[in-house]
Amino acid sequence: MSVHSLKAPFRAPFKTPFKANAVVPAKNGEKTSSFSTPRTCKKQTCIPAKRNKGYKKYNGEDEDDESSENESEYNSGEESEGDSASDSDGKHPRKKTKLNVKRTPFAEVSSRNHNSSARNNNSSPSVLRNPKIALKSQFKPPTFINKPSNNQSNNNANSNLDEDLSRRLTLGMRRKVFVGTKALHDPNNEKSLVLYYPSDNEGEKKEPIVPIKKKERTLAEILGVVIPKSDKKVHVVVDPILTSKLRPHQVEGVKFLYNCTTGKVVEGAYGCIMADEMGLGKTLQCIALLWTLLRQSSLPNKGTIEKAIIACPSSLVRNWANELTKWLGNRIKPLAIDHKGTKEKFLKDLRQFVNAQGRMIMNPVLIISYETLRTNISELNNCQIGLLLCDEGHRLKNSESLVFRTLNSLKVQRRVILSGTPIQNDLSEYFSLLNFANPGLLGTESEFRRNYENPILRGRDADASDRERETSDQKLAELWSFKLTGFDVVPVKYEHVVFCRLSKFQLSLYNLFLTSPAIQRLLRGVGSQPLKAITILKKLCNHPDLLDLPDDLCGSEDCFPPDYSLKEKSRYVRPEFSGKMQVLDRMLAKIKQETDDKIVLISNYTQTLDLFEKLCRNKKYGFLRLDGSMNIQKRQKLVDRFNNPSGPEFIFLLSSKAGGCGINLIGANRLILFDPDWNPAADQQALARIWRDGQKKECFIYRFIATGSIEEKIFQRQSHKQSLSSCVVDEDEHVERHFSLESLKQLFQFNPNTICDTHDTFKCKKCEHGIQTVPSKVMNYGDSSSWDHFTGNDDLARINDIMLKEEANRGIVSYVFQYNSENGKK
Template structure:
């Protein structure tokens, strides 16, 4: 969108990243007073074409706006700072040597006292430099305008079939998973395990074909098994989801958003909805922008009958306004915490009037808990550098992060075990979280529930017996109006 005409003293061009890249050659010819880049984390890689095209603009001032300035590592943060203030942190090589290496070394669980002290010094130095060009606003300010958000990480036990398939796969596939060597085979194995955590139906074809890690696994499926029929009882997470939806439908007037990284899982959601006679809509990468806007508008009208909105996190993780729903289920975790944060923000946003419930489902003791632990590291790194939180602990050593291909069957939550929690004794939380803890806090500072008694969400409470083993839960803020 461009303004033009004699009465326009300051022309403004509103343009998407993709369109800018297409017309960069023309736009490079003119001088610009100010460039503002929304969703600025898209410029986290200084080698990509969009970054280079924008960086070549002759602009007096540059502003980046981002809710997730650090998604994976400090080098991405360097790229953003370098874009708005070139040279303030030196070159990428200088930055890594001067800041990234000592900071990460000092934050490792196995770091020496000297490494920790040097890391803290470099962290303070980095913050002092970056604060010259950074303005930080946290989600705390939203609590004045939005209803309470209750976020719950729900650990779900594997079913006997899932556990058998999981252990068989680990045993047969481990030979090709050499430490410190990432191959196509190991990446494929990660995907297989993640799909198995969702539902055995998603790896049934591999079992039929006898793929690596699934040789002879077909015998483990129940006799007469039909992959076309949805069988929630074969997956811990799907069983919990079935209960959550049933309790929401029968005890509330709330609508639900279901999010998954896999379109195959959305297919399972559709089968479940059809068998339970829930009205639903589905959005994935195949839907046009025009149709997308129409179904979102319809879903957000409370009187319309659609109960469930199914969402592919890749297709609809950003920008969608789904305030017609106030419950959202993240069925599987993403490696990048920013992607999950974007997806979860679809319902807790401007215009929402009801208390929001976010459910993050994880299969207990599996690769999904390892993914959550990795997310915690990335969020902790962001908190230290961007928010200057000096007390963020590093709970997991690098060696523990490599334990993706293990199954911990003797735990209520592998993540809680890693915290070495001092607030829980003999399977019960005896000390509440510190004052001021909210959904942005580290999970060690959330509420920890080994049984339903500690839960305030009646829907999850009623669903506990389905397959729940443990729940982390926390509130965004205390409700001042007494609505919750």
């Protein structure tokens, strides 16, 4: 059977070309063709043929020269064994060729002992293309090029073409990642908030913050992306999304925070205290700082920090998470530990936060309560933290507390304390806060007392000598030089201290108690219970129904009014038995009838809240109540319900101990603090519930004080502490020295004939016979002597508040201090 008798063309069984005339041994040892008869040949074998190194590229033309014939024919069976062996490794060099070559028919297979080959010139449409030629052509991936438009010039077309060619996509190749060297946001925009200018600190030393050592390769190293190193500094610009929401006073606050946490204020100090008024948007300012440090630094494409922790009271954990989502959306995913899940889930999330590094950090911000952080500090001991924010930071006022020691053990250098009241009682608490933010900046605690606290306190006393006052001013100037405590400009509000006379029933009980044998023994220093006596007097100033008469006060039966009933007090409230309650009753009625305002009533005692609740039920007023008995999950729902303008409740009863911190009650624009606390910080927190960011109405805030009573002594002690805070924190050197420490010990002295015992101690130069004749130029919030003063007679008609104008000449309100924030200075 000859090859010429084949009707169908021969099809190669392999993709690679093979030798069709391979020689196989015969029986007698002579060579025969692979296409011999079956009786004289063994099993056929296919051997890959060697590719000719000298072939030419096909160009689609008919070529009959010798080189073309050599390209198309099969190799002879007399090829050397070395050539065959060299081809068996499959490494055939491929050269570029065009895909549109002319099809070439199969060459005829040579017969036995035929050393030369000839081309079969008989072409047929059914003949397939030569597989040897097909494999010579290399696959060329397609390219996608945007063709220039017809109306463009040739130069533009060529430039666009070159640009597209440099960016074209190719299969099997990874695109290069181009890393920019510019600022993340445009610093030249007129609305941009630039926190760092490269020209400011060209020769500045690098911050002594040790970077995190990474043992594993970074993602850029794994992908082979080389980020060019550059010493060029870039601008640090606050994200425009946040800049558009910042008010002018908040812009200054963000700048202050950034300068302190980057060590620009004091060399080696990276912490600060944000001591602005409550409700002015400290949260938004801190979010702007946090987001900026996470995303940007003076070096391009690099953040200043990688992780941050926000420590706050448990009731504010969810509020912080909501605020981050509100301002940043899905740009950041905080990890909020609010104990909604299981303990295993909480520990898993916490360990994931600790172990994540570099681009594997999915939750860069951890929001956790002080108590949870203290009990799980072992999980965070080895974690490098870039920034620590401590909300309601006055919890760190005691350097010996467990919370202070726990947070101080964290590996974090940048620390920010948020507190509207950095000085609550004395300068030692201020030292604890500043020493936590910047350890060792003011020396040890004993050195601080010797160098600052004792000289300042001696100079602030009313009986201090001129030399002691001069020394005190010098020490205050040294504290001011650090500039690590900042605050914001305050918006508009009216705050009043309303002095109310006691009712006849209260007066008789008060005098009876002061003349009782128990108080007489107390004043002589003989075995007594001073705290119990103080508590009885404070409750009596609110309302006699708060006392357990006659057990709390022996002989009180003789003081009962004719219409007073012990059984009736459990169901009804008689406002006429209390001076402060009479003023409150008239104000609630006027607000309900003539305005659409809402009001918050705050007290230190839940018993007083019970009294308010009875009054609301008797008058059929809509109200809501929040105290320590309500769990955290229900509190926010109650607050949202009250802040709804269409809600029927216009009174919110609030315990200063349970809800004095962090709750936003902007649905109301009036607030009454019914009784004072020994700690002025507690009162300041309570007074700030309505005067917050987002409030749209003028705010009217009232502090009720029983005239001439123990409440005035408490208020005077608060004034002394606030005066000290104004000197140290607010850098006010014009605060008057009104009270000596000895005068504040006279707690149990009662002056029923005065219109205001506090004003009598001022020796006020603006007033004549209690009536102000000289206007107040600048009001200092910590010094009520700089406020406007009004007597309770016709003079009260000049006041700004319509509610207090109604109390003129009624005989209950004896005196009023008014602070106007438009003329005020914190």
